[in-house]
Amino acid sequence: MAIPARTDSSHAAQWWRNIDHVTLTCIVILIGLGYILMLAATPAVAHRIGASRDMFILKQVVFLGLAGAVLLLTSTLSLKGVRNLALIGGALALGATFMTLVHGMEIKGARRWIALPMMSVQPSEFLKPCFAVVAGWLLSLRDTVRLKNGWRFPGRLAAILLFLLIAALLQAQPDIGMLSVITMVFVTQLFVDGLPIAFFMGLVGLMIGAFGMAYLTFSHVRSRVQRFLHPDVGDHYQIDTSLRAFGNGGLLGRGPGEGRVKDLLPDAHADFIFAVAGEEYGLLLCLFIIGVYALIVLRTLLRLTRETNPFVILSASGLITGFGLQAFINMGSTLHLIPTKGMTLPFISYGGSSAISIALELGMVLALTRRRVEPGLFAPPAATSSASALQLGRARAAMLEGELRP
Incomplete structure (x- = not known):
């Protein structure tokens, strides 16, 4: 991609100049690693189920291509566009999540997927980012919208009610993992929104209590926790195989295509792809992958420290929390740091x-x-007072130093 000239005022040029290049580069790196590791992991999985050797690879090429297009198109949206997309997408995802309870595919006792001709869709995956933005918007309205009687708009109450509705749907599927992630996203947003520390600690206590109820209510949750706490209880084949893969890989790995974990684990191409990376490419690649995820999270949080728009701060903090948690849960499960x-x-x-x-x-x-950048900053009206001209000059200098925010 050619770098646009500084005099180019097209929408694409403005997008390129204002986008976070570090985060965008990290995302491209992750997509590239996804292609490479699919080449390593999927042929063995396809052979086990009697499918074409390249079936998973070709489908993932299409999926990642679509993902790249969605990423670029979404990144061009305005703040209003992001909010509207989240509202529409959240409504559709909420309806689709409800439909899974009636017409969803049942896999291992859970109804989380809707079957489509080329793929199965898990609507709750799309509910997570849309909820983070809608909740951020509702919370920000508390400071920007005043009712006629002088009261603040009850944005926090509206966000809590929306969360409770989503929690009820996810519990009914059941999808305790996604419910845990969305809960952590929302609690993070409430903390950033200035929730008093006493209420925040109360929420943490409620989360611990809810986990205890899940442990007592759902047999698969209880089984996973017991297997994590007691290595001599239950079947540990997947975790033991995963840990052996990391041991076999060592520092530099066994080499591309030389790993064995993909021949032994049914989910080597999905939940245990990190073990494939560790065995074939070693500890160095695993640390590099962790570093890329950490850089995306930290880079976003650092940019938010210079932001003043509450909608941006609350929404982006929720989005990046969900992203970081998902990466941590996958890698932590593979390394047996948390229950699978x-x-x-x-x-x-x-x-x-x-x-x-x-x-x-x-x-x-x-x-x-x-x-x-505020419209008209570089094209001010001809008639202006000396005081406003001085303010404009200071604003220009601040913007050129990267310090101006709306």
């Missing part, structure tokens, strides 16, 4: 719903964190 949970590694694991929803999530992050 079927959650994909963003842009690297196989899956269309995951790739496109993560692209939507990070596309919104890029759109929200773009630098924005």
Whole structure:
């Protein structure tokens, strides 16, 4: 891609100048790693189920291509466009999540997917980024909208009611992992919104209590926790195989295509793709992958420290929390740092719903964190007072130093 000239005022040129190039580069790196690791992991999986050797690879090429297009298109949106997309997408995802309870595919006792001709879709994957933006918008209205009687708009109450509706749907599927991520996203947003520390600690206590109820209510949650806490209880085949893969890989790995974990684990191309990376490319690549995810999260948080728009701060903090948590849960499960949970590694694991929803999530992050210049800053009216001219000069200098924010 050619770098646009500084005099180019087209929409594409303005997008390129104002986008976060570091985060965008990290995303491209993750997509590239996703292609490479799919080449390593999917042929063995396809052979096991009697499918064409290149079936998963070709489908993932299409999925990642669509994800890249969604990412770029979403990153060009205005703040209003991001909000509207989240409202429409959230309504559709909420309706589709409800439909899974009636017409969804049942896999391992859970109804989370809707079957389509070329793929199965998990609507809750798209509910996560849309909820983060809608909740951020509702919370920000508390400071920007005043009712006629002088009261603030009850944005926090509206966001809580929306969260409770989503929580009820996810619990009914059940999808405790996604419910945990969305809960952490919302609690983070409430904390950033200035929730008193006493109420915040109360929420943490409620989350611990809810986890205890899930442990007592759902047999699969209880089984995973017991297997994590007691290595001598239950089946540990997947985790033991995953840990052996990291040990076999060592520092530099066994080499491309030389790993064995993909021949032994049914989910080597999805939930345990990190183990494939560790065995074939070693500790150095694993640390590099962790560093890329960490850089995306930290870079976004640093840009938010210079932001003044509450909608941007609340929405982007929720989005990046969900992204970082998903990456941590996948890698932590693979390394047996936390109980196992079927959650994909963003842009690297196989899956269309995951790739496109993560692209939507990070596309919104890029759109929200773009630098924005006030219209007319470089073309002021001809008649202006000396005081306003001085203010304009200071504003220009501040903008050129990257310090001006709307």
